[in-house]
Amino acid sequence: MVASDTRATVRREQAWTGAVDVRILVTGTSGQLASSLAARARGQAEIVLVGRPDLDLENPATFAPVLNSVAPGMVINAAAHTGVDQQEDEPERAFRINAEAPAELARLTRLAGIPIVQISTDYVFDGRSSRPYVEADRPTPQTIYGRSKLAGEEAVRAGNRDHMVVRTAWVVSRYGRNFVKTMLSLAAARDRLQVVADQFGNPTCADDLADGLLAAASIWRKRGGFPQDLYHLAGQGRASWYELASHVLAASALLGGPSAVVEPISSEQWPTKAARPANSELNSDAFDRDFGFRAGDWRERVVEIVDLLGAGIK
Known part of the structure:
Protein backbone atom coordinates (compact mmCIF):
# COMPACT_ATOMS: atom_id res chain seq x y z
CA MET A 1 0.00 0.00 0.00
CA VAL A 2 1.23 3.50 -0.53
CA ALA A 3 0.75 6.81 1.18
CA SER A 4 -1.18 9.59 -0.49
CA ASP A 5 1.25 11.59 -2.58
CA THR A 6 1.76 15.24 -1.67
CA ARG A 7 3.24 16.51 -4.92
CA ALA A 8 1.23 18.67 -7.29
CA THR A 9 1.41 16.45 -10.31
CA VAL A 10 -0.46 14.29 -12.74
CA ARG A 11 2.04 12.00 -14.42
CA ARG A 12 1.38 9.78 -17.43
CA GLU A 13 3.85 6.98 -18.02
CA GLN A 14 3.94 4.43 -20.81
CA ALA A 15 6.74 1.88 -20.73
CA TRP A 16 6.03 0.65 -24.25
CA THR A 17 5.19 1.63 -27.81
CA GLY A 18 2.19 0.52 -29.77
CA ALA A 19 -1.47 -0.08 -28.98
CA VAL A 20 -2.95 0.59 -25.56
CA ASP A 21 -5.67 -1.80 -24.38
CA VAL A 22 -7.00 0.14 -21.40
CA ARG A 23 -6.31 3.36 -19.52
CA ILE A 24 -5.97 2.83 -15.77
CA LEU A 25 -6.18 5.72 -13.34
CA VAL A 26 -3.99 5.03 -10.28
CA THR A 27 -4.26 7.16 -7.16
CA GLY A 28 -0.88 8.38 -5.94
CA THR A 29 2.17 9.30 -7.98
CA SER A 30 5.29 8.15 -6.15
CA LEU A 37 2.43 -0.14 -12.15
CA ALA A 38 3.86 2.66 -14.29
CA ALA A 39 7.06 0.70 -14.85
CA ARG A 40 5.50 -2.71 -15.46
CA ALA A 41 2.57 -1.91 -17.78
CA ARG A 42 4.55 -2.86 -20.93
CA GLY A 43 1.79 -2.21 -23.42
CA GLN A 44 -0.96 -3.84 -21.39
CA ALA A 45 -2.33 -0.53 -20.17
CA GLU A 46 -1.80 3.20 -20.12
CA ILE A 47 -1.10 4.07 -16.52
CA VAL A 48 -2.18 7.53 -15.38
CA LEU A 49 -0.82 8.41 -11.94
CA VAL A 50 -2.65 11.19 -10.11
CA GLY A 51 -1.73 12.70 -6.74
CA ARG A 52 -2.31 15.79 -4.65
CA PRO A 53 -3.58 18.41 -5.19
CA ASP A 54 -5.19 17.21 -8.43
CA LEU A 55 -6.70 14.20 -6.66
CA ASP A 56 -6.71 14.62 -2.90
CA LEU A 57 -8.20 11.77 -0.88
CA GLU A 58 -9.09 14.29 1.83
CA ASN A 59 -11.00 16.41 -0.66
CA PRO A 60 -13.68 14.38 -2.49
CA ALA A 61 -14.52 17.41 -4.65
CA THR A 62 -11.32 16.70 -6.60
CA PHE A 63 -12.40 13.19 -7.67
CA ALA A 64 -15.00 13.89 -10.36
CA PRO A 65 -12.93 16.45 -12.33
CA VAL A 66 -10.01 13.99 -12.52
CA LEU A 67 -12.24 11.12 -13.60
CA ASN A 68 -13.84 13.30 -16.26
CA SER A 69 -10.47 14.52 -17.52
CA VAL A 70 -8.68 11.16 -17.59
CA ALA A 71 -11.70 9.10 -18.71
CA PRO A 72 -10.17 5.82 -17.49
CA GLY A 73 -11.35 2.32 -18.23
CA MET A 74 -10.45 1.26 -14.69
CA VAL A 75 -9.43 2.84 -11.39
CA ILE A 76 -6.92 1.36 -8.95
CA ASN A 77 -7.03 3.06 -5.56
CA ALA A 78 -3.44 2.47 -4.44
CA ALA A 79 -3.16 5.49 -2.14
CA ALA A 80 -3.94 5.40 1.57
CA HIS A 81 -3.05 6.76 4.97
CA THR A 82 -0.53 4.10 6.05
CA GLY A 83 0.93 5.65 9.22
CA VAL A 84 -0.16 2.80 11.47
CA ASP A 85 0.91 4.37 14.77
CA GLN A 86 -0.01 7.91 13.73
CA GLN A 87 -3.57 6.84 12.99
CA GLU A 88 -4.14 5.83 16.60
CA ASP A 89 -4.03 9.58 17.36
CA GLU A 90 -6.05 10.73 14.33
CA PRO A 91 -8.78 8.18 13.63
CA GLU A 92 -11.04 10.70 11.88
CA ARG A 93 -8.37 11.43 9.28
CA ALA A 94 -7.66 7.71 8.87
CA PHE A 95 -11.32 6.97 8.11
CA ARG A 96 -11.61 10.02 5.86
CA ILE A 97 -8.75 8.81 3.65
CA ASN A 98 -9.08 5.03 3.94
CA ALA A 99 -12.87 4.64 4.03
CA GLU A 100 -14.76 7.76 2.97
CA ALA A 101 -12.55 8.47 -0.06
CA PRO A 102 -12.90 4.92 -1.45
CA ALA A 103 -16.66 5.17 -0.89
CA GLU A 104 -16.86 8.27 -3.08
CA LEU A 105 -14.53 6.80 -5.69
CA ALA A 106 -16.74 3.70 -5.82
CA ARG A 107 -19.87 5.81 -6.25
CA LEU A 108 -18.36 7.88 -9.04
CA THR A 109 -16.91 4.89 -10.89
CA ARG A 110 -20.29 3.14 -10.68
CA LEU A 111 -21.96 6.18 -12.24
CA ALA A 112 -19.29 6.21 -14.97
CA GLY A 113 -19.70 2.48 -15.61
CA ILE A 114 -16.09 1.56 -14.86
CA PRO A 115 -14.56 -0.94 -12.41
CA ILE A 116 -12.59 -0.03 -9.30
CA VAL A 117 -9.82 -2.01 -7.63
CA GLN A 118 -9.28 -1.23 -3.94
CA ILE A 119 -5.92 -2.15 -2.40
CA SER A 120 -6.26 -3.34 1.18
CA THR A 121 -4.12 -4.91 3.87
CA ASP A 126 -6.06 -9.89 14.25
CA GLY A 127 -2.94 -11.97 13.54
CA ARG A 128 -3.91 -14.86 15.80
CA SER A 129 -4.39 -17.49 13.11
CA ASP A 137 -11.73 -15.72 7.11
CA ARG A 138 -13.62 -13.16 9.18
CA PRO A 139 -11.75 -9.85 9.52
CA THR A 140 -11.16 -8.72 13.10
CA PRO A 141 -8.92 -5.64 12.89
CA GLN A 142 -7.20 -4.49 16.07
CA THR A 143 -5.94 -1.06 14.98
CA ILE A 144 -7.39 2.15 13.56
CA TYR A 145 -5.51 1.42 10.35
CA GLY A 146 -7.03 -2.04 10.04
CA ARG A 147 -10.53 -0.82 10.90
CA SER A 148 -10.36 2.07 8.45
CA LYS A 149 -9.07 -0.16 5.64
CA LEU A 150 -11.80 -2.72 6.31
CA ALA A 151 -14.36 0.08 6.20
CA GLY A 152 -12.86 1.06 2.84
CA GLU A 153 -13.32 -2.49 1.56
CA GLU A 154 -16.96 -2.49 2.65
CA ALA A 155 -17.58 0.93 1.12
CA VAL A 156 -16.20 -0.13 -2.26
CA ARG A 157 -18.20 -3.34 -2.15
CA ALA A 158 -21.40 -1.39 -1.46
CA GLY A 159 -20.66 1.45 -3.87
CA ASN A 160 -19.78 -0.33 -7.11
CA ARG A 161 -20.73 -3.86 -8.06
CA ASP A 162 -17.91 -3.95 -10.62
CA HIS A 163 -15.10 -3.99 -8.10
CA MET A 164 -12.23 -6.03 -6.73
CA VAL A 165 -10.54 -5.75 -3.34
CA ARG A 177 10.07 4.19 1.60
CA ASN A 178 9.98 0.58 2.75
CA PHE A 179 11.60 -1.94 5.08
CA VAL A 180 14.39 -2.96 2.69
CA LYS A 181 15.55 0.62 2.24
CA THR A 182 15.24 1.30 5.96
CA MET A 183 17.47 -1.65 6.84
CA LEU A 184 20.10 -0.59 4.31
CA SER A 185 20.03 2.96 5.60
CA LEU A 186 20.32 1.90 9.23
CA ALA A 187 23.14 -0.54 8.44
CA ALA A 188 25.09 2.28 6.82
CA ALA A 189 25.04 4.12 10.15
CA ARG A 190 25.10 1.35 12.77
CA ASP A 191 27.02 -1.86 13.45
CA ARG A 192 24.15 -3.66 15.20
CA LEU A 193 20.39 -3.63 14.63
CA GLN A 194 17.59 -5.06 16.74
CA VAL A 195 14.61 -6.41 14.77
CA VAL A 196 11.40 -8.07 15.93
CA ALA A 197 11.48 -11.85 15.43
CA ASP A 198 7.99 -12.92 16.58
CA GLN A 199 5.85 -11.25 13.90
CA PHE A 200 5.43 -13.18 10.65
CA GLY A 201 4.12 -12.38 7.19
CA ASN A 202 4.71 -12.55 3.44
CA PRO A 203 7.15 -9.93 2.12
CA THR A 204 5.70 -8.80 -1.20
CA CYS A 205 7.56 -7.18 -4.08
CA ALA A 206 5.63 -4.18 -5.44
CA ASP A 207 6.54 -5.26 -8.98
CA ASP A 208 4.82 -8.61 -8.36
CA LEU A 209 1.78 -6.84 -6.97
CA ALA A 210 1.67 -4.62 -10.06
CA SER A 218 -6.51 -8.42 -18.60
CA ILE A 219 -8.93 -11.08 -17.33
CA TRP A 220 -11.49 -8.37 -16.58
CA ARG A 221 -11.28 -7.13 -20.18
CA LYS A 222 -11.74 -10.64 -21.57
CA ARG A 223 -14.56 -11.67 -19.24
CA GLY A 224 -16.26 -8.35 -18.64
CA GLY A 225 -15.79 -8.69 -14.89
CA PHE A 226 -13.72 -10.20 -12.09
CA PRO A 227 -14.30 -13.87 -11.13
CA GLN A 228 -14.79 -12.86 -7.49
CA ASP A 229 -14.63 -9.59 -5.61
CA LEU A 230 -11.99 -10.29 -2.93
CA TYR A 231 -8.47 -11.68 -3.25
CA HIS A 232 -5.23 -11.98 -1.35
CA LEU A 233 -2.00 -11.34 -3.24
CA ALA A 234 1.28 -11.55 -1.34
CA GLY A 235 4.77 -12.92 -1.81
CA GLN A 236 5.59 -16.59 -1.49
CA GLY A 237 7.18 -17.75 1.73
CA ARG A 238 6.88 -16.92 5.41
CA ALA A 239 9.31 -14.59 7.16
CA SER A 240 9.71 -12.68 10.38
CA TRP A 241 10.92 -9.10 10.32
CA SER A 246 18.95 -10.57 7.94
CA HIS A 247 18.36 -11.53 4.33
CA VAL A 248 18.45 -7.92 3.15
CA PRO A 264 16.35 -10.83 17.22
CA ILE A 265 14.05 -9.26 19.82
CA SER A 266 10.45 -9.80 20.88
CA SER A 267 7.49 -7.53 20.23
CA GLU A 268 7.46 -6.72 23.93
CA GLN A 269 10.98 -5.35 23.59
CA TRP A 270 9.84 -3.05 20.75
CA PRO A 271 6.50 -1.60 21.89
CA THR A 272 4.43 0.36 19.39
CA LYS A 273 1.30 2.46 19.79
CA ALA A 274 -0.61 0.23 17.36
CA ALA A 275 -0.34 -3.50 17.91
CA ARG A 276 1.14 -5.42 14.99
CA PRO A 277 -0.40 -8.77 13.96
CA ALA A 278 1.68 -11.74 15.13
CA ASN A 279 0.78 -13.60 11.93
CA SER A 280 0.05 -11.60 8.76
CA GLU A 281 0.42 -14.47 6.30
CA LEU A 282 -2.02 -14.38 3.38
CA ASN A 283 -2.97 -17.34 1.22
CA SER A 284 -2.89 -16.28 -2.44
CA ASP A 285 -4.15 -19.51 -4.04
CA ALA A 286 -7.42 -17.97 -5.24
CA PHE A 287 -5.61 -15.22 -7.14
CA ASP A 288 -3.37 -17.80 -8.82
CA ARG A 289 -6.39 -19.93 -9.72
CA ASP A 290 -8.40 -17.11 -11.28
CA PHE A 291 -5.68 -14.98 -12.87
CA GLY A 292 -2.84 -17.44 -13.48
CA PHE A 293 -0.42 -15.33 -11.46
CA ARG A 294 1.56 -15.97 -8.29
CA ALA A 295 4.03 -13.56 -6.73
CA GLY A 296 7.67 -14.62 -6.46
CA ASP A 297 9.52 -16.00 -3.47
CA TRP A 298 10.38 -13.19 -1.09
CA ARG A 299 14.01 -14.28 -0.75
CA GLU A 300 14.63 -14.01 -4.50
CA ARG A 301 12.78 -10.73 -4.77
CA VAL A 302 14.75 -9.16 -1.91
CA VAL A 303 18.04 -10.03 -3.59
CA GLU A 304 16.76 -8.49 -6.83
CA ILE A 305 15.69 -5.30 -5.04
CA VAL A 306 19.00 -4.91 -3.23
CA ASP A 307 20.82 -5.50 -6.50
CA LEU A 308 18.70 -2.90 -8.28
CA LEU A 309 19.41 -0.40 -5.56
CA GLY A 310 23.12 -1.05 -5.91
CA ALA A 311 23.13 -1.84 -2.20
CA GLY A 312 22.45 1.82 -1.55
CA ILE A 313 19.54 4.14 -0.92
CA LYS A 314 17.92 5.91 -3.86
Whole structure:
Protein backbone atom coordinates (compact mmCIF):
# COMPACT_ATOMS: atom_id res chain seq x y z
CA MET A 1 0.00 0.00 0.00
CA VAL A 2 1.23 3.50 -0.53
CA ALA A 3 0.75 6.81 1.18
CA SER A 4 -1.18 9.59 -0.49
CA ASP A 5 1.25 11.59 -2.58
CA THR A 6 1.76 15.24 -1.67
CA ARG A 7 3.24 16.51 -4.92
CA ALA A 8 1.23 18.67 -7.29
CA THR A 9 1.41 16.45 -10.31
CA VAL A 10 -0.46 14.29 -12.74
CA ARG A 11 2.04 12.00 -14.42
CA ARG A 12 1.38 9.78 -17.43
CA GLU A 13 3.85 6.98 -18.02
CA GLN A 14 3.94 4.43 -20.81
CA ALA A 15 6.74 1.88 -20.73
CA TRP A 16 6.03 0.65 -24.25
CA THR A 17 5.19 1.63 -27.81
CA GLY A 18 2.19 0.52 -29.77
CA ALA A 19 -1.47 -0.08 -28.98
CA VAL A 20 -2.95 0.59 -25.56
CA ASP A 21 -5.67 -1.80 -24.38
CA VAL A 22 -7.00 0.14 -21.40
CA ARG A 23 -6.31 3.36 -19.52
CA ILE A 24 -5.97 2.83 -15.77
CA LEU A 25 -6.18 5.72 -13.34
CA VAL A 26 -3.99 5.03 -10.28
CA THR A 27 -4.26 7.16 -7.16
CA GLY A 28 -0.88 8.38 -5.94
CA THR A 29 2.17 9.30 -7.98
CA SER A 30 5.29 8.15 -6.15
CA GLY A 31 4.25 5.28 -3.89
CA GLN A 32 5.62 1.79 -4.34
CA LEU A 33 2.64 0.26 -6.13
CA ALA A 34 1.93 3.31 -8.29
CA SER A 35 5.57 3.44 -9.39
CA SER A 36 5.64 -0.28 -10.13
CA LEU A 37 2.43 -0.14 -12.15
CA ALA A 38 3.86 2.66 -14.29
CA ALA A 39 7.06 0.70 -14.85
CA ARG A 40 5.50 -2.71 -15.46
CA ALA A 41 2.57 -1.91 -17.78
CA ARG A 42 4.55 -2.86 -20.93
CA GLY A 43 1.79 -2.21 -23.42
CA GLN A 44 -0.96 -3.84 -21.39
CA ALA A 45 -2.33 -0.53 -20.17
CA GLU A 46 -1.80 3.20 -20.12
CA ILE A 47 -1.10 4.07 -16.52
CA VAL A 48 -2.18 7.53 -15.38
CA LEU A 49 -0.82 8.41 -11.94
CA VAL A 50 -2.65 11.19 -10.11
CA GLY A 51 -1.73 12.70 -6.74
CA ARG A 52 -2.31 15.79 -4.65
CA PRO A 53 -3.58 18.41 -5.19
CA ASP A 54 -5.19 17.21 -8.43
CA LEU A 55 -6.70 14.20 -6.66
CA ASP A 56 -6.71 14.62 -2.90
CA LEU A 57 -8.20 11.77 -0.88
CA GLU A 58 -9.09 14.29 1.83
CA ASN A 59 -11.00 16.41 -0.66
CA PRO A 60 -13.68 14.38 -2.49
CA ALA A 61 -14.52 17.41 -4.65
CA THR A 62 -11.32 16.70 -6.60
CA PHE A 63 -12.40 13.19 -7.67
CA ALA A 64 -15.00 13.89 -10.36
CA PRO A 65 -12.93 16.45 -12.33
CA VAL A 66 -10.01 13.99 -12.52
CA LEU A 67 -12.24 11.12 -13.60
CA ASN A 68 -13.84 13.30 -16.26
CA SER A 69 -10.47 14.52 -17.52
CA VAL A 70 -8.68 11.16 -17.59
CA ALA A 71 -11.70 9.10 -18.71
CA PRO A 72 -10.17 5.82 -17.49
CA GLY A 73 -11.35 2.32 -18.23
CA MET A 74 -10.45 1.26 -14.69
CA VAL A 75 -9.43 2.84 -11.39
CA ILE A 76 -6.92 1.36 -8.95
CA ASN A 77 -7.03 3.06 -5.56
CA ALA A 78 -3.44 2.47 -4.44
CA ALA A 79 -3.16 5.49 -2.14
CA ALA A 80 -3.94 5.40 1.57
CA HIS A 81 -3.05 6.76 4.97
CA THR A 82 -0.53 4.10 6.05
CA GLY A 83 0.93 5.65 9.22
CA VAL A 84 -0.16 2.80 11.47
CA ASP A 85 0.91 4.37 14.77
CA GLN A 86 -0.01 7.91 13.73
CA GLN A 87 -3.57 6.84 12.99
CA GLU A 88 -4.14 5.83 16.60
CA ASP A 89 -4.03 9.58 17.36
CA GLU A 90 -6.05 10.73 14.33
CA PRO A 91 -8.78 8.18 13.63
CA GLU A 92 -11.04 10.70 11.88
CA ARG A 93 -8.37 11.43 9.28
CA ALA A 94 -7.66 7.71 8.87
CA PHE A 95 -11.32 6.97 8.11
CA ARG A 96 -11.61 10.02 5.86
CA ILE A 97 -8.75 8.81 3.65
CA ASN A 98 -9.08 5.03 3.94
CA ALA A 99 -12.87 4.64 4.03
CA GLU A 100 -14.76 7.76 2.97
CA ALA A 101 -12.55 8.47 -0.06
CA PRO A 102 -12.90 4.92 -1.45
CA ALA A 103 -16.66 5.17 -0.89
CA GLU A 104 -16.86 8.27 -3.08
CA LEU A 105 -14.53 6.80 -5.69
CA ALA A 106 -16.74 3.70 -5.82
CA ARG A 107 -19.87 5.81 -6.25
CA LEU A 108 -18.36 7.88 -9.04
CA THR A 109 -16.91 4.89 -10.89
CA ARG A 110 -20.29 3.14 -10.68
CA LEU A 111 -21.96 6.18 -12.24
CA ALA A 112 -19.29 6.21 -14.97
CA GLY A 113 -19.70 2.48 -15.61
CA ILE A 114 -16.09 1.56 -14.86
CA PRO A 115 -14.56 -0.94 -12.41
CA ILE A 116 -12.59 -0.03 -9.30
CA VAL A 117 -9.82 -2.01 -7.63
CA GLN A 118 -9.28 -1.23 -3.94
CA ILE A 119 -5.92 -2.15 -2.40
CA SER A 120 -6.26 -3.34 1.18
CA THR A 121 -4.12 -4.91 3.87
CA ASP A 122 -3.35 -7.84 6.13
CA TYR A 123 -4.15 -5.55 9.07
CA VAL A 124 -7.85 -6.36 8.65
CA PHE A 125 -7.01 -9.57 10.58
CA ASP A 126 -6.06 -9.89 14.25
CA GLY A 127 -2.94 -11.97 13.54
CA ARG A 128 -3.91 -14.86 15.80
CA SER A 129 -4.39 -17.49 13.11
CA SER A 130 -2.07 -20.50 13.09
CA ARG A 131 -2.26 -20.68 9.27
CA PRO A 132 -2.23 -18.21 6.39
CA TYR A 133 -5.46 -16.24 6.10
CA VAL A 134 -7.84 -16.99 3.24
CA GLU A 135 -10.46 -14.66 1.80
CA ALA A 136 -13.28 -16.40 3.69
CA ASP A 137 -11.73 -15.72 7.11
CA ARG A 138 -13.62 -13.16 9.18
CA PRO A 139 -11.75 -9.85 9.52
CA THR A 140 -11.16 -8.72 13.10
CA PRO A 141 -8.92 -5.64 12.89
CA GLN A 142 -7.20 -4.49 16.07
CA THR A 143 -5.94 -1.06 14.98
CA ILE A 144 -7.39 2.15 13.56
CA TYR A 145 -5.51 1.42 10.35
CA GLY A 146 -7.03 -2.04 10.04
CA ARG A 147 -10.53 -0.82 10.90
CA SER A 148 -10.36 2.07 8.45
CA LYS A 149 -9.07 -0.16 5.64
CA LEU A 150 -11.80 -2.72 6.31
CA ALA A 151 -14.36 0.08 6.20
CA GLY A 152 -12.86 1.06 2.84
CA GLU A 153 -13.32 -2.49 1.56
CA GLU A 154 -16.96 -2.49 2.65
CA ALA A 155 -17.58 0.93 1.12
CA VAL A 156 -16.20 -0.13 -2.26
CA ARG A 157 -18.20 -3.34 -2.15
CA ALA A 158 -21.40 -1.39 -1.46
CA GLY A 159 -20.66 1.45 -3.87
CA ASN A 160 -19.78 -0.33 -7.11
CA ARG A 161 -20.73 -3.86 -8.06
CA ASP A 162 -17.91 -3.95 -10.62
CA HIS A 163 -15.10 -3.99 -8.10
CA MET A 164 -12.23 -6.03 -6.73
CA VAL A 165 -10.54 -5.75 -3.34
CA VAL A 166 -6.95 -7.00 -3.17
CA ARG A 167 -5.30 -7.45 0.21
CA THR A 168 -1.54 -7.52 0.34
CA ALA A 169 1.19 -7.32 2.99
CA TRP A 170 4.74 -6.22 3.77
CA VAL A 171 5.31 -4.45 0.43
CA VAL A 172 8.94 -3.79 -0.49
CA SER A 173 10.60 -2.46 -3.65
CA ARG A 174 13.20 -0.15 -5.13
CA TYR A 175 10.67 2.68 -4.89
CA GLY A 176 9.52 4.93 -2.07
CA ARG A 177 10.07 4.19 1.60
CA ASN A 178 9.98 0.58 2.75
CA PHE A 179 11.60 -1.94 5.08
CA VAL A 180 14.39 -2.96 2.69
CA LYS A 181 15.55 0.62 2.24
CA THR A 182 15.24 1.30 5.96
CA MET A 183 17.47 -1.65 6.84
CA LEU A 184 20.10 -0.59 4.31
CA SER A 185 20.03 2.96 5.60
CA LEU A 186 20.32 1.90 9.23
CA ALA A 187 23.14 -0.54 8.44
CA ALA A 188 25.09 2.28 6.82
CA ALA A 189 25.04 4.12 10.15
CA ARG A 190 25.10 1.35 12.77
CA ASP A 191 27.02 -1.86 13.45
CA ARG A 192 24.15 -3.66 15.20
CA LEU A 193 20.39 -3.63 14.63
CA GLN A 194 17.59 -5.06 16.74
CA VAL A 195 14.61 -6.41 14.77
CA VAL A 196 11.40 -8.07 15.93
CA ALA A 197 11.48 -11.85 15.43
CA ASP A 198 7.99 -12.92 16.58
CA GLN A 199 5.85 -11.25 13.90
CA PHE A 200 5.43 -13.18 10.65
CA GLY A 201 4.12 -12.38 7.19
CA ASN A 202 4.71 -12.55 3.44
CA PRO A 203 7.15 -9.93 2.12
CA THR A 204 5.70 -8.80 -1.20
CA CYS A 205 7.56 -7.18 -4.08
CA ALA A 206 5.63 -4.18 -5.44
CA ASP A 207 6.54 -5.26 -8.98
CA ASP A 208 4.82 -8.61 -8.36
CA LEU A 209 1.78 -6.84 -6.97
CA ALA A 210 1.67 -4.62 -10.06
CA ASP A 211 2.06 -7.58 -12.42
CA GLY A 212 -0.75 -9.40 -10.65
CA LEU A 213 -3.10 -6.42 -10.93
CA LEU A 214 -2.30 -6.05 -14.62
CA ALA A 215 -3.04 -9.76 -15.10
CA ALA A 216 -6.37 -9.25 -13.33
CA ALA A 217 -7.14 -6.25 -15.55
CA SER A 218 -6.51 -8.42 -18.60
CA ILE A 219 -8.93 -11.08 -17.33
CA TRP A 220 -11.49 -8.37 -16.58
CA ARG A 221 -11.28 -7.13 -20.18
CA LYS A 222 -11.74 -10.64 -21.57
CA ARG A 223 -14.56 -11.67 -19.24
CA GLY A 224 -16.26 -8.35 -18.64
CA GLY A 225 -15.79 -8.69 -14.89
CA PHE A 226 -13.72 -10.20 -12.09
CA PRO A 227 -14.30 -13.87 -11.13
CA GLN A 228 -14.79 -12.86 -7.49
CA ASP A 229 -14.63 -9.59 -5.61
CA LEU A 230 -11.99 -10.29 -2.93
CA TYR A 231 -8.47 -11.68 -3.25
CA HIS A 232 -5.23 -11.98 -1.35
CA LEU A 233 -2.00 -11.34 -3.24
CA ALA A 234 1.28 -11.55 -1.34
CA GLY A 235 4.77 -12.92 -1.81
CA GLN A 236 5.59 -16.59 -1.49
CA GLY A 237 7.18 -17.75 1.73
CA ARG A 238 6.88 -16.92 5.41
CA ALA A 239 9.31 -14.59 7.16
CA SER A 240 9.71 -12.68 10.38
CA TRP A 241 10.92 -9.10 10.32
CA TYR A 242 14.20 -10.41 11.74
CA GLU A 243 14.56 -12.95 8.93
CA LEU A 244 13.73 -10.33 6.34
CA ALA A 245 16.27 -7.89 7.77
CA SER A 246 18.95 -10.57 7.94
CA HIS A 247 18.36 -11.53 4.33
CA VAL A 248 18.45 -7.92 3.15
CA LEU A 249 21.79 -7.24 4.83
CA ALA A 250 23.31 -10.55 3.76
CA ALA A 251 22.45 -9.69 0.15
CA SER A 252 23.88 -6.21 0.62
CA ALA A 253 27.13 -7.58 2.09
CA LEU A 254 27.64 -9.83 -0.93
CA LEU A 255 27.44 -6.73 -3.13
CA GLY A 256 29.88 -4.83 -0.97
CA GLY A 257 27.15 -2.65 0.46
CA PRO A 258 26.19 -1.71 4.03
CA SER A 259 25.71 -4.52 6.50
CA ALA A 260 25.28 -4.99 10.24
CA VAL A 261 24.74 -7.64 12.88
CA VAL A 262 21.00 -8.25 13.28
CA GLU A 263 19.79 -9.23 16.76
CA PRO A 264 16.35 -10.83 17.22
CA ILE A 265 14.05 -9.26 19.82
CA SER A 266 10.45 -9.80 20.88
CA SER A 267 7.49 -7.53 20.23
CA GLU A 268 7.46 -6.72 23.93
CA GLN A 269 10.98 -5.35 23.59
CA TRP A 270 9.84 -3.05 20.75
CA PRO A 271 6.50 -1.60 21.89
CA THR A 272 4.43 0.36 19.39
CA LYS A 273 1.30 2.46 19.79
CA ALA A 274 -0.61 0.23 17.36
CA ALA A 275 -0.34 -3.50 17.91
CA ARG A 276 1.14 -5.42 14.99
CA PRO A 277 -0.40 -8.77 13.96
CA ALA A 278 1.68 -11.74 15.13
CA ASN A 279 0.78 -13.60 11.93
CA SER A 280 0.05 -11.60 8.76
CA GLU A 281 0.42 -14.47 6.30
CA LEU A 282 -2.02 -14.38 3.38
CA ASN A 283 -2.97 -17.34 1.22
CA SER A 284 -2.89 -16.28 -2.44
CA ASP A 285 -4.15 -19.51 -4.04
CA ALA A 286 -7.42 -17.97 -5.24
CA PHE A 287 -5.61 -15.22 -7.14
CA ASP A 288 -3.37 -17.80 -8.82
CA ARG A 289 -6.39 -19.93 -9.72
CA ASP A 290 -8.40 -17.11 -11.28
CA PHE A 291 -5.68 -14.98 -12.87
CA GLY A 292 -2.84 -17.44 -13.48
CA PHE A 293 -0.42 -15.33 -11.46
CA ARG A 294 1.56 -15.97 -8.29
CA ALA A 295 4.03 -13.56 -6.73
CA GLY A 296 7.67 -14.62 -6.46
CA ASP A 297 9.52 -16.00 -3.47
CA TRP A 298 10.38 -13.19 -1.09
CA ARG A 299 14.01 -14.28 -0.75
CA GLU A 300 14.63 -14.01 -4.50
CA ARG A 301 12.78 -10.73 -4.77
CA VAL A 302 14.75 -9.16 -1.91
CA VAL A 303 18.04 -10.03 -3.59
CA GLU A 304 16.76 -8.49 -6.83
CA ILE A 305 15.69 -5.30 -5.04
CA VAL A 306 19.00 -4.91 -3.23
CA ASP A 307 20.82 -5.50 -6.50
CA LEU A 308 18.70 -2.90 -8.28
CA LEU A 309 19.41 -0.40 -5.56
CA GLY A 310 23.12 -1.05 -5.91
CA ALA A 311 23.13 -1.84 -2.20
CA GLY A 312 22.45 1.82 -1.55
CA ILE A 313 19.54 4.14 -0.92
CA LYS A 314 17.92 5.91 -3.86
